[in-house]
Amino acid sequence: MAIHKLRGLEYLVAVVDQGGFNAAARHLGVSAPSVHRLVQALEAELGTPLIDRSAQPLKPAAHALAYIERARSLLDELRELDASLRDQSHAPRGKIVVAAHSVVLQFVLADALPRFHARYPEVHVELTDAGSSRDLARLGADAMLQFGWPPEQDAILRTLAETRWLVVATPAYWARHGTPAHPSALAGYPCALFKTPFGEVIRRWSFERGGERVEVGVDGWLVSDSRPALDAPLYSGQLAARINDLTLHPGLANGTLQPVLLDWHGLNAPPLSLLLRRSLARQPRVRAWVDFLVETTDRLTAHRLPAGLPPVPASVRPDWWRKRVQPSPRRGAAVDPR
Known part of the structure; x- marks a missing residue:
């Protein structure tokens, strides 16, 4: 197989993955005209369009899906072959x-x-x-x-x-609002709310203990899809938050944050x-x-x-x-x- 055809396949897969010729060129570190030229040459050789240029972002032509996936696998195998030679011994x-x-x-x-x-x-x-x-x-x-x-x-x-989900706040926050004895009490507390990658705000927290399952609605003045954005109001004692435990070690270790409801298991961490x-x-x-x-x-x-x-x-x-x-x-x- 000629080198230019392998390069054309590489450019074709990049166009599909990046959603456009310019984005593929930036990703590959080459000029956009060279990406256009080799993909068009590949299409001319095969006698059929491989990219649906009417779609935004660009996507494979329906009849070319299997071809592009086979090309992707071929390129991956070639990269693995090259890497194995370089890394051997x-x-x-x-x-x-x-x-x-x-x-x-x-x-x-x-x-x-x-x-x-x-x-x-x-x-x-x-x-x-x-x-x-x-x-x-x-x-x-x-x-x-x-x-x-x-x-x-x-x-x-x-x-x-x-x-593990932990419901945490500063000791001063719990002293001001009271330490909840049951998840349902959180409905009246100002809490930080997370937004999912799909734009949905999680306003209900689920807990389980033994055979009992509780879902409580929470609310607060701050919604964010960024964890660092929650730290200032959390550590200043303005809000409580439900946060996964692997990101809380410093605050828990020095006592800045205090977890509650530890006899309950937060679902879907x-x-x-x-x-x-x-x-x-x-x-x-x-x-x-x-x-x-x-x-x-x-x-x-x-x-x-x-x-x-x-x-x-x-x-x-x-x-x-x-x-x-x-x-x-x-x-x-x-x-x-x-």
């Missing part, structure tokens, strides 16, 4: 592109990255903020970390850690999830990254606060996720059960 080296949401960057990766570099000095990590995206291919990343449930896509999915590109999963640098993440999250979960609580059960996708997330047209994610 060597310590982990090369670059890994990691997308992560801001809360993961702040509370999971920030302190861990220096240890990773000290252990694997020849692996270069390129970090990018995933923003609201949950699509590995569109981000152009080799791996993605998020708190939550990634939509199905052509990737390996691994749950690194389960989390988001797991810490890892997505990996299939074609890179066996590469030494990627295996080193995954092993390090497992070690890092094991450290976090081993020092959960408050201490002495029951083990965290496996999470269940909430109703809002099941209603909003549709399966990808690509193959479903392979689940790594480890």
Whole structure:
């Protein structure tokens, strides 16, 4: 197969993943005319359009879906072949592109990255903020970390850690409003409200204890889809919040935040999830990254606060996720059960 055709296939897949010729060119680091030219040459050779140019963002022509997915698999296999030759008989080296949401960057990766570099000095990590995206291919990343449930896509999915919802506020807040003895009491407390990636504000918190399940409506003056935006009103004693425990260690350890309702289990806490590109999963640098993440999250979960609580059960996708997330047209994610 000629080199120009392989390049044309690479550009074609990038156009589909990025949703346009200009975006594909920026992602690939080449000029937009060169992307246009090679994709058009490929279409001319095949005698049929491969891109639906009437759609915004651009998408594959209906009859070309299978062709483009086969091209994607072929390119992934070639990259894996190249990488295996470079990595063979060597310590982990090369670059890994990691997308992560801001809360993961702040509370999971920030302190861990220096240890990773000290252990694997020849692996270069390129970090990018995933923003609201949950699509590995569109981000152009080799791996993605998020708190939550990634939509199905052509990737390996691994749950690194389960989390626990904790209802927290400052001691002064609880002294002012009273410590709730039952979840239903939260209906009268000013609380911070989270907005999902789909724009839905979570105004009902669900709890379970023994055979009793309680769902309580909460309200407050602040709604945000950004965890850091909640910290100032939370730590200043203006609001209570429901936050996953792996991001609360400093505030709990120094007593700035006080959890309540610890005999109740908050439902639908988001797991810490890892997505990996299939074609890179066996590469030494990627295996080193995954092993390090497992070690890092094991450290976090081993020092959960408050201490002495029951083990965290496996999470269940909430109703809002099941209603909003549709399966990808690509193959479903392979689940790594480890």
